[in-house]
Amino acid sequence: MEPWKKNLGVLWIGQFLVMGGMTMIMPFMSLYLQSPRIGMTDPHEIATWSGVIFAGNFVTAFLFQPLWGKLSDKYGRKMMLLRSGFGMAIVMVLMGFATSPWHLLVLRMVNGTISGFNPAAVSLVSATTPKEKMGFAMGTLQSGGIAGTILGPFLGGLLADAVGYRPIFYLTGASLFAASMLAFFVVKERFNRAEAAAKPNVSVIAGFRQLSGVPQLTALFAVTFLLQFAMIGPNPLMPLYVQKLHGTDVNLAFWAGFVSSAAGITNMVAAPLLGKLSDRIGQERVLGISLVGAALLFIPQAFAGSVWQLLLFRLLQGCFLGGLIPSVNALVRRFTPDGMEGRAFSLNTSMLSLGNMVGPIVGGLVSGWTGIGGVFLISSLLFFVNALWVRQTLVSKRVMVKRE
Incomplete structure (x- = not known):
């Protein structure tokens, strides 16, 4: 092997x-x-x-x-x-x-x-x-x-x-x-420690400034944050939403757990397939399509009339979510300066942790004003904005470079 x-x-x-x-x-x-x-x-x-x-x-x-x-x-x-x-x-x-x-x-x-x-x-x-x-x-x-x-x-x-x-x-x-x-x-890892030690010792703050100065990386970090924010935000409220749609306490815990994990199930299956597709047609294209698809499928979740509808929409959404993180990680590697890969991926993980922290807090506040449906709609809007950002910083620039 x-x-x-x-x-x-x-x-x-x-x-x-x-x-x-x-x-x-x-x-x-x-x-x-x-x-x-x-x-x-x-x-x-x-x-x-x-x-x-x-x-x-x-x-x-x-x-x-x-x-x-x-x-x-x-x-x-x-x-x-x-x-x-x-x-x-x-x-x-x-x-x-x-x-x-x-x-x-x-x-x-x-x-x-x-x-x-x-x-x-x-x-x-x-x-x-x-x-x-x-x-x-x-x-x-x-x-x-x-x-x-x-x-x-x-x-x-x-x-x-x-x-x-x-x-x-x-x-x-x-x-x-x-x-x-x-x-x-x-x-096994081929790592030249002497060569790495010979490079300038850049501080954590200076490294952050250098990486955040790359517009493509900024857009990719935003994708990671929004993905986690949008997926974690509704989760604490999902049992209440399922209870509202289900209309009975029979098997409520089962349905709440099933609905919460539904997107993860299809995400797990779709991720390797979409990752392989991105090697053929480009990570930028798969990332843009996945963002728009995930954004669109947040909308019907806000207006679901039954648990079965909510479950179906989340299963479909997981297919698009599977194209996000693999594309982001591949693109982070591409746009990161040599010798700073570890910092870039760690900073990307920090954005994921930030989404884990902020998502439930903001989701709870928004649901208090608009109901849980508003949380889905705001997540959809943020994904659309991020899709435009990705198109501007990644897809459009790639097309311009090819034309030149």
């Missing part, structure tokens, strides 16, 4: 285990706070702490990802991959020993601080994959993370009933450790 294919296969498994492990704990976090060892009883206090603990990871991830990106450009992507994987494995095991909500909050913030498996994996794959296979590789890698994200909560719920809450943290830590060990022994 060619080295780039071997790296891609191992990192697909790593992405699946990492994202599955990270999301496995989320379904029962509020219940874990009520367990005898932590012992919280006030419903309002439990809800508040659950939200704060959930957000703590994304706050520190947003702040520290650029630093790890800088170090990956200096010391290698594989080293940052292993640092993140082994570090998160330790933190996850420690969460199983928590005795107060403060312990969980601090550990979640530490987890966000040392995280970075995803941008390191993306950067490593981009550095070892032939250019003509870049879209396919990025789409395949994304599908591993999405598969873990979809199955993680499901497995977490099953395991919580079977073995209790605390052992799940140990199992999650073990899965992260296994993914890191697999990468340690199998993943």
Whole structure:
């Protein structure tokens, strides 16, 4: 097997285990706070702490990802991959020993601080994959993370009933450790540390200014933020929306979970296919079409008359969402100056974390004024604006360059 294919296969498994492990704990976090060892009883206090603990990871991830990106450009992507994987494995095991909500909050913030498996994996794959296979590789890698994200909560719920809450943290830590060990022994990276050390030592702030001065990268970072903002924003409200459409409490939790994960299911299937298509017709074209398609499918979700309609629209939307992140990652690699790939992908991950933080907050505020339908419509508008931005900064300039 060619080295780039071997790296891609191992990192697909790593992405699946990492994202599955990270999301496995989320379904029962509020219940874990009520367990005898932590012992919280006030419903309002439990809800508040659950939200704060959930957000703590994304706050520190947003702040520290650029630093790890800088170090990956200096010391290698594989080293940052292993640092993140082994570090998160330790933190996850420690969460199983928590005795107060403060312990969980601090550990979640530490987890966000040392995280970075995803941008390191993306950067490593981009550095070892032939250019003509870049879209396919990025789409395949994304599908591993999405598969873990979809199955993680499901497995977490099953395991919580079977073995209790605390052992799940140990199992999650073990899965992260296994993914890191697999990468340690199998993943290969050609990285000239002497050559990297000889390059000017650019600070995190200076690197950010340099990357943000590339208009194509600015547009791509905006796509990442808006994608996460638009997808995460309605999620906390989805059970209420499903309840309104379903009209009964029978199987309500099942339908709410199914609808919430529907776009992820088709996204997982479509990502490698659209990534392969982008290698043939261009990532810019696939990105523009995917943005417009996703924007259009937000609109009928706002006016759905039944759960089946909402489910259908979200399944269709997932097909277009599958073309976004692979295209963005391939284009980020193309427009990033040599030697700054790690910073660029880490900054892109910071935008994803920012979307995770801002999306639920803004979604809750907007729904209070307009209802959840307004959240879908605003997301649609933002995607259309972003599609125009992408067309102006990527597609139009590419056509002009070809004419010249």
